[in-house]
Amino acid sequence: MSDMRRLLLIDGHSMAFRAFYALPVDNFATSTGQHTNAVHGFTSMLLKLIAEEKPTHVAVAFDVGSETFRTREYSDYKGTRDKAPEEFASQIPLIKEVLDALRIRHLEAPDFEADDIVATLKTSAEDSGFDDVLICSGDRDTLQLVTDTTTVLYPTKGVSVLKRFTPGAVEEKYGVPPARYPELAALVGETSDNLPGVPGVGPKTAAKWIGQYDGLDNVIARADEIGGKAGQSFRDNLENVLRNRKLNHLLADMDLGVGFDELIVEPVDREAVHTVFDALEFNTLRDRVFATLDADASASASDKPDLSFDIASWSDDGDLAAFLQTHAEDENAQRIALAISEGATDVDRFALATRSHALVLNLSALPEGEDAVLSAFLSGPAPKIAHDAKQLWHRLRALGYELDSVVFDTDIAAYLIHPDQRRHSLIDLAQRYLDRDVAASDAESGQLAFELDSDAAIDTLAQQALAIAELEVQLTGELEDRALSHLMTKLELPVQRILQDMESTGIAVSATVFNELFDELDADVKQAAADAYAAIGEEINLSSPKQLQRVLFEDLQMPKTKRTKTGWTTDAEALSDLFDKTGHPFLAALLAHRDRIKLRQIVETLRSATADDGRIHTTFQQTVAATGRLSSTDPNLQNIPARSEAGLRIREAFVVGEGFETLMTVDYSQIEMRIMAHLSGDAGLIEAFRKGEDLHNFVGARVFDVAIDEVTPQMRSRVKAMSYGLAYGLSSFGLSRQLGIEVGEAKSLMDEYFDRFGRVRDYLRTVVEQARRTGFTETMFGRRRYLPDLTSDNRQRREMAERAALNAPIQGSAADIIKVAMISIDDALTQTGLASRMLLQVHDELVLEIAPGELEQVEALVREHMAGAAKLNVPLDVSVGVGESWRAAGH
DNA sequence: TTGGTCACGTA
DNA sequence: CGTACGTGACCAAG
Structure with missing residues (x-):
C-alpha cells in the first residue's frame, strides 16, 4: 500500500540472555539433552515483534568473543560478569541457525559489541x-539512540513484556533527553558492566546536575561550584566519569559492508525451517513461523497473523444472551471459560470464551437486562472453567x-x-x-486507567479466556x-469451593487481647535490648546477624559455631550452646x-491483618505445596505459635465470633505414623x-x-524423635545430633528399631526404588510428585530427592485425607442444615465455629467424617477440643 | 526497589 | 547430614 520503511534492530546477545533467564531451563530441552529455552524464548519474541510491528527490514546483532576495544581501554570492563x-x-x-532459516540477517564484528x-x-x-527504527535490546546504553523516529523496546519482564522508550519516555523515566542518557549513566555508573560511577550520586542527582548546568561537559567544567558531599564525591571520582562516558558512547560509523536491501524481510526458507525446528523439537513454534513469515500464507493470515483461532466477536454492547444461547445452551454446548481483568482499573472487564469465540463485557456499565442474564448464568448450572477460580x-x-x-x-x-x-x-x-503469548503487550505504558482499558487490554483479556478454553x-x-482427573473433580475442586467460604468467613480476633499482648511484649523487647x-557496652542492631557475629566472635572471642554460607550461625540453638559454655549475660538477653x-512481630502482623469485620x-494457597498440602498467606495462620506460654497467649486472641457459641478444634493424632x-x-x-x-511407649x-x-521418659523421647525422623529420611548422623548422642549409639538405636519394625525399612526402601524407576512418587489417592533428581549425578541433589521421595x-496422603474429611464435613453440615462452619485448616487440624445449640451434633458429625475419611488398616484417631478461644479449644 | 540469606514459627 | 511451608529483617545488589 505504501513504500513506508521500518527497520527492526535486535541486540541478539542481550535478548537471548534475557530469554535464558526468563524461561525455566528444565522445561526446554530436546530429547538429546540440548537446552533450548533461550532459543525458544528468543524466537518467540522475534515472531511476536515481527507480527506486531510489521517491520520491512530486520537485523540481529551479536557480540563476538569477549575482547573489544573497550576491554583494551579499560581492562576491568564487564569484569565482574560471571562467565x-x-x-x-x-x-x-x-x-543463528534459526535466523538463517528465517532469512534474517545476523551481524557481528570482531572488536565491537552488538x-x-x-x-x-x-x-x-x-x-x-x-520512517521508523525499532531497537530491541536489554542494554540501557542503547537509550542514547532514541529519537523521534527511533524507539527502543526494552524488556521489563522476561522477553515478552517490552517497554517502549520514545524520547518522552526516556525523559520521564530518567529526567534527561535520550542524547544525554550516557552522561547520566557515566555519573551513576553501571554495575553490570563493572563501571563504578560517583558514589552517592544516583539518577536523580545526576539528572539534576545535567539539567542545571546544561550537560555533563559543563558539570565537569564547573565542578568546583557543586556543593555538598555529592559535589566532593564527584570531584574525587572525576576519572570514573570520564572513563564511563568514553566507554558508553556507541560507535555509529562502523563499516559493516551490508546494504539495507539485504535486510528486507523475505519469505522463509521452508526446507531449512523444517530441518532446524525438527532438530530443536519446536512444533507449535514452527506453525507460528509459517503464519508470520511465509509468503503463501501471508495473504490470508494478514488480518490474524499469529493466532490459530478467530475472535469472532468481542464487544461491550450486549450480545451476551446471544452468545450464551449459541455456545452454552445448545445440545453440544461447550464449557465456557471465564476471565476477569486485573483489579487495578476503574473498569472491570469480564471475558467469556469457548475455544473459538470470545465475548468481553464491561461489568461497570452493563445494561440491566444483561446484568441479570450474566448473574443467572454465573450462578446457574452451566459448566464453567477458569484459571484460579477461587x-x-x-x-x-x-x-x-x-x-x-x-468444573475445571x-x-x-x-x-x-x-x-x-x-x-x-x-x-x-x-x-x-x-x-502462544497472552501477556499484556505493554503493561508499563498503561499509566493511565484509560490506557489499561485500551482495545489492546480488552483483546488480551479475550485471548486469555480463549487460552483457558483451549488449555482445558x-x-x-x-x-x-497421569490418572489425575479424579483428584481434580473429586478432591481439589470441591476443596476449592470450601476454601472460598473459609476465606470469606475469616476468624474473629480480639483487638483487646492483641493490644495488651503487644504492649507487654514491647516492654519485654525494650528491657531485653537494654540488658x-x-x-x-554498646548499642548494636540485635537483629543483624552480621553485627552479632562481630560482637560474639571478634570482640568477645567466643568459640565459633556452625558455619553458614556467609559466616557462623547465631541461631537459637547455637546461642544456647554458647551460653552454656561462657555464661555471658549478653547471650541470655x-x-x-x-x-x-x-x-x-507476629502480634503486630495479625493486628494489622484484622479486617473491618473484626476477623482475619x-x-x-491450593497450588503451591509440592506434596499436596495447603498453605496459608496474608497472613499465614498455619504457623501461629503453639508451644511457649507467650505463643499460646496469641492463640487466646482468636475467639468465637458474634452469634456463635464456641470454637472447636479437631485433629488427627499421629496421622503420618498411622499412614x-x-x-x-x-x-x-x-x-x-x-x-x-x-505409640512411643509401645515402640520404646x-x-x-x-x-x-x-x-x-528418655527412652520415649528417643524413639519418638526416631519415629518422626523416619518419615523425613533422617540419618543416624542427624538423629545423633538431635538427641545429643554418639553417631554409633544412634546407629544401633536405628538398627534396633528396624529389627523390630522391619517392614518399615522395607517400605521406605521400596518407595525410593520405585520412584527412581517411574520418576514419581504417589500418595494413597494417586497424587504424584515427580523427582527427576533421583537419578542425578550430584550426590547432594540425589539424596535430597530421596528424602523428598520418602516423605x-x-x-501427601495425610493432606489428601484431611481434604476428603473437609469435603464430607462440609457436605454433612449443609445436608443437616447446620449453621456451624469451618474456619481454618492447619494440615492435620480443623478449626470450626459452632452455632448455638449445635455442639453435640457437630462434634459427632465431625468425628465420624474425620475418622471415616480414609480406610486404613489402622484406626484414624481424632481428638476434639472446645473453647471460647483457639487456645482454650486446643489440645 | 529487588533478591539472597538468615532466622524462626507451624505440621 | 529430617520433610513441607511463609514471613520478616537485614544487606547488597539493582
Missing part, C-alpha cells in the same frame, strides 16, 4: 530516510455475582501435573501448551494420562530479645495403633526390650 553458563553459550549458534552495530545501522537508516469467585462476589458450577480450573490442573512448580501463571501455561482440552488429556546493650521481638481472612503403618503393613506398628497404646518397649510401663507419599 555465561554453558547451557546458555551452546544456544547462541542455534539461534550495540555498536545497532548504533551504526540505526544512524545510517535515519540518514537514508527510514480468586475469580472473590472478585465476582465483590461485584455482586455468585459463581457456581466451575487450569491452575489446579497445572499444579496436579507439575506440583513442584510453585507458580502456574496462565501466561506460562499458554506459552508452554499453546505456544490439553490439560484434561495430561490429567488423564543486651549493658552486657556489651539476646535470646530473650529474639523470642519477644518475634512474638511482638487468610488466603489458602506409615498402613503403607508399610508393619504388624508391630499396626498392633500398636489397634491396641490404642501410647519393643526397641529397648522392656515392659511398656518400664519405658523411661511425599506420607505427607
Whole structure:
C-alpha cells in the first residue's frame, strides 16, 4: 500500500540472555539433552515483534568473543560478569541457525559489541530516510539512540513484556533527553558492566546536575561550584566519569559492508525451517513461523497473523444472551471459560470464551437486562472453567455475582501435573501448551486507567479466556494420562469451593487481647535490648546477624559455631550452646530479645491483618505445596505459635465470633505414623495403633526390650524423635545430633528399631526404588510428585530427592485425607442444615465455629467424617477440643 | 526497589 | 547430614 520503511534492530546477545533467564531451563530441552529455552524464548519474541510491528527490514546483532576495544581501554570492563553458563553459550549458534532459516540477517564484528552495530545501522537508516527504527535490546546504553523516529523496546519482564522508550519516555523515566542518557549513566555508573560511577550520586542527582548546568561537559567544567558531599564525591571520582562516558558512547560509523536491501524481510526458507525446528523439537513454534513469515500464507493470515483461532466477536454492547444461547445452551454446548481483568482499573472487564469465540463485557456499565442474564448464568448450572477460580469467585462476589458450577480450573490442573512448580501463571501455561503469548503487550505504558482499558487490554483479556478454553482440552488429556482427573473433580475442586467460604468467613480476633499482648511484649523487647546493650557496652542492631557475629566472635572471642554460607550461625540453638559454655549475660538477653521481638512481630502482623469485620481472612494457597498440602498467606495462620506460654497467649486472641457459641478444634493424632503403618503393613506398628497404646511407649518397649510401663521418659523421647525422623529420611548422623548422642549409639538405636519394625525399612526402601524407576512418587489417592533428581549425578541433589521421595507419599496422603474429611464435613453440615462452619485448616487440624445449640451434633458429625475419611488398616484417631478461644479449644 | 540469606514459627 | 511451608529483617545488589 505504501513504500513506508521500518527497520527492526535486535541486540541478539542481550535478548537471548534475557530469554535464558526468563524461561525455566528444565522445561526446554530436546530429547538429546540440548537446552533450548533461550532459543525458544528468543524466537518467540522475534515472531511476536515481527507480527506486531510489521517491520520491512530486520537485523540481529551479536557480540563476538569477549575482547573489544573497550576491554583494551579499560581492562576491568564487564569484569565482574560471571562467565555465561554453558547451557546458555551452546544456544547462541542455534539461534543463528534459526535466523538463517528465517532469512534474517545476523551481524557481528570482531572488536565491537552488538550495540555498536545497532548504533551504526540505526544512524545510517535515519540518514537514508527510514520512517521508523525499532531497537530491541536489554542494554540501557542503547537509550542514547532514541529519537523521534527511533524507539527502543526494552524488556521489563522476561522477553515478552517490552517497554517502549520514545524520547518522552526516556525523559520521564530518567529526567534527561535520550542524547544525554550516557552522561547520566557515566555519573551513576553501571554495575553490570563493572563501571563504578560517583558514589552517592544516583539518577536523580545526576539528572539534576545535567539539567542545571546544561550537560555533563559543563558539570565537569564547573565542578568546583557543586556543593555538598555529592559535589566532593564527584570531584574525587572525576576519572570514573570520564572513563564511563568514553566507554558508553556507541560507535555509529562502523563499516559493516551490508546494504539495507539485504535486510528486507523475505519469505522463509521452508526446507531449512523444517530441518532446524525438527532438530530443536519446536512444533507449535514452527506453525507460528509459517503464519508470520511465509509468503503463501501471508495473504490470508494478514488480518490474524499469529493466532490459530478467530475472535469472532468481542464487544461491550450486549450480545451476551446471544452468545450464551449459541455456545452454552445448545445440545453440544461447550464449557465456557471465564476471565476477569486485573483489579487495578476503574473498569472491570469480564471475558467469556469457548475455544473459538470470545465475548468481553464491561461489568461497570452493563445494561440491566444483561446484568441479570450474566448473574443467572454465573450462578446457574452451566459448566464453567477458569484459571484460579477461587480468586475469580472473590472478585465476582465483590461485584455482586455468585459463581457456581466451575468444573475445571487450569491452575489446579497445572499444579496436579507439575506440583513442584510453585507458580502456574496462565501466561506460562499458554506459552508452554499453546505456544502462544497472552501477556499484556505493554503493561508499563498503561499509566493511565484509560490506557489499561485500551482495545489492546480488552483483546488480551479475550485471548486469555480463549487460552483457558483451549488449555482445558490439553490439560484434561495430561490429567488423564497421569490418572489425575479424579483428584481434580473429586478432591481439589470441591476443596476449592470450601476454601472460598473459609476465606470469606475469616476468624474473629480480639483487638483487646492483641493490644495488651503487644504492649507487654514491647516492654519485654525494650528491657531485653537494654540488658543486651549493658552486657556489651554498646548499642548494636540485635537483629543483624552480621553485627552479632562481630560482637560474639571478634570482640568477645567466643568459640565459633556452625558455619553458614556467609559466616557462623547465631541461631537459637547455637546461642544456647554458647551460653552454656561462657555464661555471658549478653547471650541470655539476646535470646530473650529474639523470642519477644518475634512474638511482638507476629502480634503486630495479625493486628494489622484484622479486617473491618473484626476477623482475619487468610488466603489458602491450593497450588503451591509440592506434596499436596495447603498453605496459608496474608497472613499465614498455619504457623501461629503453639508451644511457649507467650505463643499460646496469641492463640487466646482468636475467639468465637458474634452469634456463635464456641470454637472447636479437631485433629488427627499421629496421622503420618498411622499412614506409615498402613503403607508399610508393619504388624508391630499396626498392633500398636489397634491396641490404642501410647505409640512411643509401645515402640520404646519393643526397641529397648522392656515392659511398656518400664519405658523411661528418655527412652520415649528417643524413639519418638526416631519415629518422626523416619518419615523425613533422617540419618543416624542427624538423629545423633538431635538427641545429643554418639553417631554409633544412634546407629544401633536405628538398627534396633528396624529389627523390630522391619517392614518399615522395607517400605521406605521400596518407595525410593520405585520412584527412581517411574520418576514419581504417589500418595494413597494417586497424587504424584515427580523427582527427576533421583537419578542425578550430584550426590547432594540425589539424596535430597530421596528424602523428598520418602516423605511425599506420607505427607501427601495425610493432606489428601484431611481434604476428603473437609469435603464430607462440609457436605454433612449443609445436608443437616447446620449453621456451624469451618474456619481454618492447619494440615492435620480443623478449626470450626459452632452455632448455638449445635455442639453435640457437630462434634459427632465431625468425628465420624474425620475418622471415616480414609480406610486404613489402622484406626484414624481424632481428638476434639472446645473453647471460647483457639487456645482454650486446643489440645 | 529487588533478591539472597538468615532466622524462626507451624505440621 | 529430617520433610513441607511463609514471613520478616537485614544487606547488597539493582
